Amino acid sequence: MRYEPTVNRGVGGGRSARVALVCVACMLCGCLTADAQDQPPRFQTTVDVTSIDVTVVDDRGKPITTLVPGEFMIRIDGNLRRVVSAEWISLIKQGDAAPVVTAPEGFSTNEGSTAGRLIVIAVDEPNIRFGGALAISRAANAFIDRLMPSDRVAVAGFGTGSPATVFTADRQRVKQAIGRMAGQKQAGKLGDFGFNIALTEALAIDRGDRVMMEQVITRECQPLTGRPDPLCPDAVLTQARSLAMDASHEGDQTIVGLRELLIGLRSIDGPKTLILISEGFLLTDPALVIELGGLAAAARTSVYALKLDGPVFDATDARMPMDPIGDRQAMAQGLETLAGAARGTLFTVTGTGASLFQQIESELSGYYLLGVESDPKDRDGKPHSIRVEVPRRGAIVRSRRQLLNTPSDLRAARTPHQAVAAALASPLLMSALPLRVASFALQGPERGRVQILIHADVGSDYSSSKVASVAYMIGDQNGKLVDNRAFDMRLLPIMSGVPSALQYSAGASLPPGDYTLKLAVVEGGRVGSIEHTIHATLGQASGMTLSELMVGGPIEVGELLQPTIGYQVTFGAVHGYVEAYGAKTDGITVEYEVAKDAESPALLDVDVPPHAAGEGRMIFSKVMPVHQLPPGRYLLRAVFSEGGRSVKTLMRAFEIAPPKVLMTSADGLTSSSTFDTGLFLPIDEGAIHPAFQRETATHPETLEPFIARVDDSARTTFRQGVSFLTAGDFTKAEASFKQVINPDTDSTAPLAYLAASFAASGHDIEAASAWQTALVDGTDLPQIYEWLGGALMRNHAYGEARAILEEAAEKWPADTRFTKPLAMLHATFGSGREAMRTLERYLEERRDDRDAYYMAVQWIYLVHAAGAYVHNRADDLKLAHSYAAAYERAAGPQIPLVKQWIDYLDNEKR
Numbered sequence: 031m032r033y034e035p036t037v038n039r040g041v042g043g044g045r046s047a048r049v050a051l052v053c054v055a056c057m058l059c060g061c062l063t064a065d066a067q068d069q070p071p072r073f074q075t076t077v078d079v080t081s082i083d084v085t086v087v088d089d090r091g092k093p094i095t096t097l098v099p100g101e102f103m104i105r106i107d108g109n110l111r112r113v114v115s116a117e118w119i120s121l122i123k124q125g126d127a128a129p130v131v132t133a134p135e136g137f138s139t140n141e142g143s144t145a146g147r148l149i150v151i152a153v154d155e156p157n158i159r160f161g162g163a164l165a166i167s168r169a170a171n172a173f174i175d176r177l178m179p180s181d182r183v184a185v186a187g188f189g190t191g192s193p194a195t196v197f198t199a200d201r202q203r204v205k206q207a208i209g210r211m212a213g214q215k216q217a218g219k220l221g222d223f224g225f226n227i228a229l230t231e232a233l234a235i236d237r238g239d240r241v242m243m244e245q246v247i248t249r250e251c252q253p254l255t256g257r258p259d260p261l262c263p264d265a266v267l268t269q270a271r272s273l274a275m276d277a278s279h280e281g282d283q284t285i286v287g288l289r290e291l292l293i294g295l296r297s298i299d300g301p302k303t304l305i306l307i308s309e310g311f312l313l314t315d316p317a318l319v320i321e322l323g324g325l326a327a328a329a330r331t332s333v334y335a336l337k338l339d340g341p342v343f344d345a346t347d348a349r350m351p352m353d354p355i356g357d358r359q360a361m362a363q364g365l366e367t368l369a370g371a372a373r374g375t376l377f378t379v380t381g382t383g384a385s386l387f388q389q390i391e392s393e394l395s396g397y398y399l400l401g402v403e404s405d406p407k408d409r410d411g412k413p414h415s416i417r418v419e420v421p422r423r424g425a426i427v428r429s430r431r432q433l434l435n436t437p438s439d440l441r442a443a444r445t446p447h448q449a450v451a452a453a454l455a456s457p458l459l460m461s462a463l464p465l466r467v468a469s470f471a472l473q474g475p476e477r478g479r480v481q482i483l484i485h486a487d488v489g490s491d492y493s494s495s496k497v498a499s500v501a502y503m504i505g506d507q508n509g510k511l512v513d514n515r516a517f518d519m520r521l522l523p524i525m526s527g528v529p530s531a532l533q534y535s536a537g538a539s540l541p542p543g544d545y546t547l548k549l550a551v552v553e554g555g556r557v558g559s560i561e562h563t564i565h566a567t568l569g570q571a572s573g574m575t576l577s578e579l580m581v582g583g584p585i586e587v588g589e590l591l592q593p594t595i596g597y598q599v600t601f602g603a604v605h606g607y608v609e610a611y612g613a614k615t616d617g618i619t620v621e622y623e624v625a626k627d628a629e630s631p632a633l634l635d636v637d638v639p640p641h642a643a644g645e646g647r648m649i650f651s652k653v654m655p656v657h658q659l660p661p662g663r664y665l666l667r668a669v670f671s672e673g674g675r676s677v678k679t680l681m682r683a684f685e686i687a688p689p690k691v692l693m694t695s696a697d698g699l700t701s702s703s704t705f706d707t708g709l710f711l712p713i714d715e716g717a718i719h720p721a722f723q724r725e726t727a728t729h730p731e732t733l734e735p736f737i738a739r740v741d742d743s744a745r746t747t748f749r750q751g752v753s754f755l756t757a758g759d760f761t762k763a764e765a766s767f768k769q770v771i772n773p774d775t776d777s778t779a780p781l782a783y784l785a786a787s788f789a790a791s792g793h794d795i796e797a798a799s800a801w802q803t804a805l806v807d808g809t810d811l812p813q814i815y816e817w818l819g820g821a822l823m824r825n826h827a828y829g830e831a832r833a834i835l836e837e838a839a840e841k842w843p844a845d846t847r848f849t850k851p852l853a854m855l856h857a858t859f860g861s862g863r864e865a866m867r868t869l870e871r872y873l874e875e876r877r878d879d880r881d882a883y884y885m886a887v888q889w890i891y892l893v894h895a896a897g898a899y900v901h902n903r904a905d906d907l908k909l910a911h912s913y914a915a916a917y918e919r920a921a922g923p924q925i926p927l928v929k930q931w932i933d934y935l936d937n938e939k940r
Contacts, residue, residue: 305334610648619672815841
C-alpha cells in the first residue's frame with residue numbers, strides 16, 4: 031500500500047481512554063478486562079452441558095490423552111453426573127501439525143500461531159530466606175526457555191519492592207525479574223534478644239498457652255551462675271510474640287498478594303497456571319486460604335506450589351533450633367492448604383528443582399474439556415463442589431475443587447468496540463483475523479523524535495473495502511504506555527476488485543529507542559491481535575542521516591514520491607523508497623539492486639535519481655519491473671555512494687508472488703487449439719518490431735532472384751532504383767521502381783523494391799500493401815514473406831503477420847528467418863507452449879543466437895511457473911540446462927538471472 035507518511039488519527043479517537051493499566055494485579059493481566067477471542071471449543075449437542083477442564087496424568091506426570099467420556103466419574107455437590115463428551119485439547123505443537131508461519135524480516139505476524147498458555151511465576155519473597163531462591167532460578171529459566179512462542183509468562187513478586195511483569199513474550203525480561211528476587215526473610219530481626227525459641231513455641235505463647243510459656247521461660251532464663259535476671263521472662267515473652275507476629279505478617283502478605291493476583295487473573299478468560307515458589311507461609315486463618323481456592327476456581331487457575339526445602343540448621347544463626355521439624359510443618363501448612371483448595375499440587379523442591387519444572391511442563395501440554403450434563407443449579411452463580419475421578423490405574427486427576435458458572439456458558443454478543451478492546455487487553459494473541467505488521471523509521475518534523483510509519487495487512491482475499499474497528503497501544507521498554515488509539519475506519523484492498531489483504535497505515539512520533547506495538551483489529555466478526563517491536567532509530571553514513579529502506583509492490587508505475595509498503599509483489603514491479611537527511615546529501619548517488627541474498631550478484635540494477643524535498647531532505651524512489659524474476663524471496667539493496675565509493679548499503683526483503691496456475695493436464699497442454707491459450711510470454715520490444723534491413727535487401731545475393739524476373743528492357747531503370755535505395759535517396763528510388771511496374775508483365779521485383787523504398791523511409795503501411803501485391807506472383811520468393819511479416823509486426827498487425835509467417839514456414843520449414851518471429855507471435859497471442867516449440871526448432875538450426883538462448887530459458891521457466899509443460903518435466907529440464915549452458919558459453923550479460931530460472935526449474939514441486 032502507498033501512503034503519505036503522516037499520523038493516522040482515524041474516527042473516534044476518544045475511545046482510547048478506555049485502554050489503561052489500573053493496578054498491580056491488572057498489570058499482570060496486561061491492561062483492560064480481557065476475554066480471549068480464540069476460545070476453547072464449544073459443545074454442539076442437544077443436551078445442555080456444563081464445561082469443565084481437567085488434567086489427567088500418570089504417576090510420572092505424563093498426560094494421559096486417550097480417555098473417553100465413560101472413564102470419567104464426576105460428582106457435583108456429591109451427585110453423580112453423566113459426562114457427555116471428553117475432548118483432549120493439546121496446547122503444544124504436534125509433530126504432524128502445520129508448519130509455523132515465519133514472518134519476513136522486519137515484519138510480525140499472528141498467522142499460524144497456536145493457542146498459547148498463560149503462566150504466572152509468583153515468588154513469595156517474604157517467606158524465602160535471603161539467597162534461598164537462587165538455586166531454583168536456573169531451573170525456572172530453563173523452563174521459560176522451553177515454552178512455545180505463543181505462550182505468555184508473567185512474574186509476580188510478593189514483598190516490599192519485589193519486581194513484577196505483565197504477561198509477555200519477552201523471555202529475557204521475565205528471567206531478569208526472577209533473578210532479582212533472592213528472598214527477604216532474615217534472621218535476627220528487631221525484637222530478637224538472642225533466646226532460642228522455636229516458631230511453634232512462639233505461636234503457642236502468642237495464643238496464650240501458659241504451660242508452653244512457663245517451659246520456655248524456665249529453659250531460657252535459667253542462670254548458669256549467680257542470681258536469675260528478673261527482666262528475662264519479659265524479654266522471652268517479647269521475643270516470642272515478635273517472632274509470632276513476624277511470621278503471621280509474612281503469611282498475611284503472601285495471602286494478600288495471592289488474593290489480589292487471582293482477582294486480577296479472573297478477568298482473563300481461559301485456563302491459567304500459577305507456579306508459586308515459597309519456603310512456606312504461616313496459616314493464621316484457614317478460611318482465607320479456602321477463599322483463595324474459590325478465587326483460583328473462578329479464575330480457572332491451576333496452582334503448583336513449589337516448597338523450597340530449606341536447611342534444618344540456618345548457617346547465619348549459631349543457635350541450635352529447638353523444634354526444626356515442627357517449625358517446618360507449621361510453615362508448610364499454608365502451602366498444603368492452598369494446594370488442597372485450588373487445582374494443583376504441592377511439590378517439595380530439593381536441589382535445583384529441574385525435574386519438577388519438567389513435570390509441570392509435561393502436565394501443561396494439554397487438558398480435557400469435559401461436557402457434563404447440566405443441572406439448573408449449576409448456573410445460579412454460587413460455588414458448587416466438584417470431584418473428578420478416573421478409575422484407570424495410575425491416573426492422577428488435577429481438577430478444580432469448585433464450579434462457579436455464569437448464568438450461561440455462552441457469552442452475550444459484543445460490539446466490535448468491546449471486542450477490539452478485549453483483544454487489545456488480552457495477554458494472548460488472537461489469530462482468527464490474520465495480521466502482518468511492519469514499521470519504518472524516518473526523520474520527522476519534531477526535533478529529538480523519530481517518525482514511525484506503521485503498516486498492516488489485515489486478513490486476505492478482500493475485493494472491496496470494509497469497515498473495521500482498530501485499536502493499538504505503544505509501550506516503551508519499561509512497560510510505560512506512550513501512545514494509544516482506538517477508532518473505526520474503512521480499509522481498502524490493494525486494488526478494488528482484486529482479492530488482497532486490507533491495507534492499514536498509521537504513524538507515531540517517538541523519542542529514539544525500542545518500543546512494543548500491540549495492534550488489534552475486528553472485521554466481520556473475526557478478531558486479530560499482534561505484537562510488534564518498533565525500532566525508532568535512524569541510520570548514519572558519511573555525515574548523513576538515513577531513513578529505513580521501504581519496499582512494496584505498487585499498482586501504478588512512474589515517479590512515486592511516497593513509499594509503497596508490502597512484503598509481497600504481485601503486479602510485476604517493486605518500488606524502493608529511502609530518504610537521506612543533512613547537508614551532504616547533494617553529493618550522494620544511490621543504486622538499487624535486486625539480488626537473491628546479501629552476497630549474491632545483482633540480478634537487476636538501476637540508478638535512482640534524487641528528488642529534493644525541502645532543505646536537507648532527499649528522496650530516492652524508483653519502481654523496477656521484476657516480471658522476469660521467478661517467484662520467491664529477494665533482497666532490494668540500496669547502495670549509497672559518494673565520489674564513486676560505496677559508503678552504505680541498506681537492504682529489505684520482498685517476495686515475488688507466483689502467477690496464477692493454469693488448469694492443465696499432468697503432461698502439459700495437449701493441443702494448441704484446445705489448451706494452449708492464455709499463456710502469454712514476454713517479448714523484447716525491439717525483437718517483435720524488427721527494423722527493415724536496407725543493406726540486406728540491396729545485397730547482390732538478395733537481388734539476384736529479383737533481377738532475373740525483370741524484363742531486359744527495364745533492368746537498367748530497376749538497377750538505377752536499387753542504386754538510389756542504396757544511397758538513401760528514397761524518393762528517386764520510388765520513382766524508378768514505379769517506372770518498371772507494368773501490368774502486362776511480371777512486376778513482382780519492382781513491387782517488392784518499391785515496398786522496400788517505403789519501408790526504408792518509415793512508411794510501413796504503404797510497404798506492407800506493396801509487398802502483399804508482390805505476393806500475387808511472388809509466392810516463390812521467401813524474402814517477400816520475411817519483409818512483409820516484419821512490416822506487419824511493426825504496424826502491430828500481429829494476426830496478419832502470423833498468417834504470412836505460418837504460410838512461409840510451411841513452404842520453407844528449415845528457414846530460420848520465419849521460425850523465430852513466428853515463435854514470438856505465438857507468445858504474443860498466448861500460445862506459450864507452441865511458441866516454445868517453434869523457438870526450439872529455430873535453435874536447432876541457429877546455434878549462434880545468444881539472445882534466443884536467453885529467451886528460451888525464460889520461456890521454459892514461465893511455462894512451468896504457470897503450471898504447464900512444453901513436453902514433460904524431464905525433457906524441459908534437459909532443454910533448459912542446455913540452453914543456459916550455451917548462453918553462459920556465449921558470455922551473456924544476464925547469467926545470474928538465467929541461473930535463477932534454472933534453480934526454480936530444478937527445485938519446483940508439483
